[in-house]
Amino acid sequence: MKRDKYTFLELMNDIDDELIDCAMNQEATPNKLFYHAGRKIACVAVILLAVFSCLFHSQVEAAISMLTTRIAQFWDVDKDLTPYTDVINTSQSKDGFTLTINEVILSENQLVIAADLESDYPEQLLEFPGYIMIDGKECLVPDVSYETNGAVMETEAGEGPDDGQTIITCTLEDGVIPRHAVKIGISLIACRNWEDAEKLWHLKTDLRDGDPVPEDIGTLFKFEFRASSEEMGKKAVSKELNQEISADGGWSIRLENITLNDIYSRITAELKNSTIAEEDFKSLAAMVPEFYLEGTDSLGNYVLYWLYSASSSDNCTWSAEFAAELRGDELPSTESEWIDLCLFTWKGMGEPDTEYETSGQEDTAYMDDKNVRNLETKVYLGEKFRIYLN
């Protein structure tokens, strides 16, 4: 193997054929429309919120003040430290960036931070420095994942890029955040572009609390509050399911686990199709149809999960993850008792294409319908089933 600037690109030539086939033959999927619609709904909600806040400013202020005072008394909070509930929706502005913390949730051992970064830099990125401060001690977070709601938003012509909300998930060791209230410090770094973020990535292993972030790389934001694991975990549900569901077309789903919070929900499942012979499985492994789980929660909210990821396992099954997110207006409430769901796909999905579009003008399969909820091409596979959350 030659070693030069093409080494990695050459190694990429060895990847599995079905992965290539899936990526290069990819059609436009309709779930982006949710984000598009979700963004508009979010904009309307923000405007309405702003109007109501102006109209009832004094009442809102008084209510928040009373609530925080009570929480502070209950948790014996230091007067100079922001209570957990108050840090939500607070903003800090620095160096042309405005960072707003939308949510901080503890879901089992995962700390989920949802934040909005605004600036005039079209390629801005929000980075996590790799540690959180708990009761004055630095706690390294080795496993961090990022999701950007805006990553799947379509930008209309004439609009600037919209990067939406960044969701940072930090996997912590069990018990890192204790049951009693402690001081928690979350730092986030705003970068102007991904080149700066790349430089930061190289620095990250050396960054510690109190270390300055070089000005030419990013701007450091710190949010401090006092909270317990119980308080931060109130908005999260996690449950093992172990439910077996049969669907049409030979499909069966074994629901394994559900996690749900105010930002997103995930259902892990195992998919199997009894009509696929063992010897054919490998060649079909990357061809899982675009499945959705649709239904309502016990409070009457519309719920929709889409197939977030699927990877083949050795025993001719796919390990799948279904996802629902707040931005798409499709998330069950954490207060609901159950969710009724039904599996569906849309007509034409899962039928392997034989022709490649190579003109560079593809994506003709993009759905006209503004909302997948009302798609006429939906194909339901089997009966409704119920997941109990509490």
Add this chain to the structure above:
Amino acid sequence: MEDAKIVELFWSRSEEALTAAEEKYGRFCYKIAYGILANRQDCEECVNDTWMAAWNYIPPKKPAVLSAFLGKITRGFAIDTLRKKYAGKRPDMHMAELTDEVQDLNQSIEQMLDAGIRRQELTDTLNQFLRELPEQKRNIFIQRYWGMMSVKEIADKNHMTETAVKQVLFRSRNILRERLRKEGQWR
């Protein structure tokens, strides 16, 4: 024509196989070559060489996914051509941007090769990493680093902003780099 039928024609040594392959995958292979070479004449040579190589490889090979099989051949020829053409020089803008993006990954891979890790093990790691990525991110990664598509093309194809595509690529590269680093340490 169905892929299986084209493969069958190759196996029966019928020259119709070449015509059928070119008709069905000519533009696909040309696009891959163009993404690397950005030169019409060089691309045409690579694509023509692809049919001849396929003729020599099939039989004994019996590709299950003909598009990927042919695409890989074209891609290999195109990278070789690029190497010869820009030996010791910086490639043109599009490829320079792409090779800059993967500079760190090149280093990680070279370090692993130096540590005695075999190419097949690296491929297994790469496949495992790709399979663990969510589908859309995996597709974007492959479209960029296998299909050599421009960020704009990927953004259009996935209905995303170019910034969002760059972010996905950046995050995915970091995950892979971290994974390679850990595997290298473990060895």
